[in-house]
Amino acid sequence: MRVEFGVLGPVTAWDEAGEPVALRGPRHRAVLARLIIARRRVVPVSVLVEDLWPDPPAGAVATVRSFVAALRRALEPGRAPRTPARLLVTEGPGYALRAGRDDVDAWRFEQALASVGTLPPRRAAEELDAALALWRGPAYAEFAEEPWARAERARLAELRLGTVERRAEALLALGRGTEAVSELDAHVTEHPWREDAWRLLALALYRDGRQGDALAVLRRARALLVEQLGVDPGPRLLRLEADVLAQAEHLEAGPDRDAQSAQTAQTAQSAQSAQPVQAEQVWARAATAYDRTVAPGARARLESTVGLLRDLAVTGGGGLTAAREHREAAVEAAEELGDAELTARVIGAYDVPAIWTRSDDPRLAARLVDAAERTLAGLPPGTHPAVRARLLATVALESRGSGTRRADRAAREAEETARGLDDPALLAFALNGVFMQSFGRTGLAAQRDATGAELVAVSARNGLVSYEVLGHLIRIQARAGLGDFPGADTHAAAADRLAERHERPLVTVFTRWYAALRRDAVDAPSAPEAEAAYRDAAALLEDAGMPGLRHGLLPLALLCVRVRRSPPAPAGRAAEDTDWGPYAPWARPLVLLAEDRRDEAAAALRRAPDPPHDLLAEALWALTGHAAVALGDRETMRRVYRALAPAAGELAGAGSGLLTVGPVTDHLTALATALGHRP
Numbered sequence: 167m168r169v170e171f172g173v174l175g176p177v178t179a180w181d182e183a184g185e186p187v188a189l190r191g192p193r194h195r196a197v198l199a200r201l202i203i204a205r206r207r208v209v210p211v212s213v214l215v216e217d218l219w220p221d222p223p224a225g226a227v228a229t230v231r232s233f234v235a236a237l238r239r240a241l242e243p244g245r246a247p248r249t250p251a252r253l254l255v256t257e258g259p260g261y262a263l264r265a266g267r268d269d270v271d272a273w274r275f276e277q278a279l280a281s282v283g284t285l286p287p288r289r290a291a292e293e294l295d296a297a298l299a300l301w302r303g304p305a306y307a308e309f310a311e312e313p314w315a316r317a318e319r320a321r322l323a324e325l326r327l328g329t330v331e332r333r334a335e336a337l338l339a340l341g342r343g344t345e346a347v348s349e350l351d352a353h354v355t356e357h358p359w360r361e362d363a364w365r366l367l368a369l370a371l372y373r374d375g376r377q378g379d380a381l382a383v384l385r386r387a388r389a390l391l392v393e394q395l396g397v398d399p400g401p402r403l404l405r406l407e408a409d410v411l412a413q414a415e416h417l418e419a420g421p422d423r424d425a426q427s428a429q430t431a432q433t434a435q436s437a438q439s440a441q442p443v444q445a446e447q448v449w450a451r452a453a454t455a456y457d458r459t460v461a462p463g464a465r466a467r468l469e470s471t472v473g474l475l476r477d478l479a480v481t482g483g484g485g486l487t488a489a490r491e492h493r494e495a496a497v498e499a500a501e502e503l504g505d506a507e508l509t510a511r512v513i514g515a516y517d518v519p520a521i522w523t524r525s526d527d528p529r530l531a532a533r534l535v536d537a538a539e540r541t542l543a544g545l546p547p548g549t550h551p552a553v554r555a556r557l558l559a560t561v562a563l564e565s566r567g568s569g570t571r572r573a574d575r576a577a578r579e580a581e582e583t584a585r586g587l588d589d590p591a592l593l594a595f596a597l598n599g600v601f602m603q604s605f606g607r608t609g610l611a612a613q614r615d616a617t618g619a620e621l622v623a624v625s626a627r628n629g630l631v632s633y634e635v636l637g638h639l640i641r642i643q644a645r646a647g648l649g650d651f652p653g654a655d656t657h658a659a660a661a662d663r664l665a666e667r668h669e670r671p672l673v674t675v676f677t678r679w680y681a682a683l684r685r686d687a688v689d690a691p692s693a694p695e696a697e698a699a700y701r702d703a704a705a706l707l708e709d710a711g712m713p714g715l716r717h718g719l720l721p722l723a724l725l726c727v728r729v730r731r732s733p734p735a736p737a738g739r740a741a742e743d744t745d746w747g748p749y750a751p752w753a754r755p756l757v758l759l760a761e762d763r764r765d766e767a768a769a770a771l772r773r774a775p776d777p778p779h780d781l782l783a784e785a786l787w788a789l790t791g792h793a794a795v796a797l798g799d800r801e802t803m804r805r806v807y808r809a810l811a812p813a814a815g816e817l818a819g820a821g822s823g824l825l826t827v828g829p830v831t832d833h834l835t836a837l838a839t840a841l842g843h844r845p
Contacts, residue, residue: 169241169253171270173202174322175302177309179241187240190233192308193218197233199306201254201263202270203318210260217314220529234261271300272322279329287339294333301326313527313713314491317484320709327357334366343373354383358390358702361400372410372417380410394702395674396658396681465508471496472515479518480632482671486526486711489518494530497537506544507553513538514556517595519636521643521676523567523602523780524748526714531564538564552592555583559592562599569606569779577603590624594633597621601640605779608787608830609812611821615644618657631668635661639673639823642680643781647821651688654680654823675710679703679824686727687817687826696727700825718747723825725753726785729792730828751775752786755793768797776809784810785819788827795840807837 172178177199179187189195215226278297282290305322309315337346350367364387371380384407388399479489500512525531538557558580565573580596601617621637638661645653658677665673682699704720721744746753751774758767777786791806813830820826
């Protein structure tokens, strides 16, 4: 029996008659989805266990096997007992789904896109229509929060957006501009940072005889890009605006002209792709030579793998997620060999800069700290000091937000060793650890600014691009926390330039969030305008591969917008059922207050612990103080005053580079007044 699988929407399967296959519960579908993502490759049982449970229960392996058995019965109901499965097969350490290339809707979608390139506009539009019709919702819809699905979801979502734009281009070539306008207008509203979509919408309006509307669209795009992102429109948008103003002849529709334009675009694309093809050939030859020269099982392969993972981690959300997964496996493999120095090199070579103080994967972070500590204890006498320093820097980085004395000592010792060895790369790694441990109390933005400045200087002198970017990001946070937005602007622009030049796509997540913060803090927009800026920034987090940053951040930013306004802005999404993520203990009292549930709010405030030692400490203390003043909780007011007092010269929360609750001084004044003493 042939089975078709659908992942362009909720994960499902259909039999030959087109009827849905009963896939049982959500974890059964998760196993199926994970196997589809693997594209016919084997997924070890251990990986399935880790993916299904953050904290695997006893008997998890047996449970996975029961899921697979149930899936086999559903997918091959006619298979005779004790005969081998044909579709969901056991191989080596795990399982693989041997679906045909036409049996998964996402694979058919990709095949359709690949075949469209040389088709005439009418056929292309038809094929693209059919490809888009395969989508029933977001890819792998019910697994949006699962780390193992993020990279594939992001890839497919990007393909879909590009397909919408390719279809619009085909409609324009066919003279169906009016139809393209309505679809593109919705497209740019939902995805306002796609410059090519704005270009196509303006062109469609112009060809529909709406020159004024076309210019208005181009100026709207410019305003969004400049005001929200701090960047100018690209050359294609600028050129189109000039051509519309000049009523350039080549903008008019016409089959011959459009065919010529398509041919020109295809030629340009071919020229642009020549260099990547050559690079790919170099890569393939080098990889082949490596496989031929370095024996399978050689320890050098482990160290080479970590170097590859380090580069992978800065390529984008999918690369970052994959690097985390494979890093753990590399460390485990090194430890199994029983060579402490090799393990130390494998752990310490992953010196990927880190800017956010909440871990994306706390379980993995704890494992890495444990492995680093074990390795430190097992290093033989005479080991080079740099090896030990890299392990210490790893302990400091992976213990981010913990506030432990051990992590702080590890950071300082790594820094001291690096300075003594005059090793710039090691010093940059160690300074990253120092930054992560610089949250022992509030009000340390100036100290972090000095760390960022040294990182920029050391990295720029020694070609350490990733750490130079990190230094600028740290200084964005620190200068914003100190209220120096012109200074923060300088570092945001520098970070963006480096990111563009050296292909660091994750940098824009932070610089665009900073742009939203700047608009909120400096321009003093209305609450809806400020909220819109934060929501636009939050869209970048969807597939950034940074759950430690993403989870709960947008609701927290919107809550800060509401608290800063007087009178308070409407609660909006700051409702009790909002997913506040790790910020729930400090948000809940204010949410309950907004609903006039004072007794519950007071109880929630009493339960709230001290905020963690991280980039949002000042913001969370300020929110706690705001609730305490409203509820008359004098004990909490005194606790907040003591905690916030060292940050009197800063903007609460702005040291994160992401959001703010306003000047700390204002919060201290409100607390002092409520307590009945002079601030």
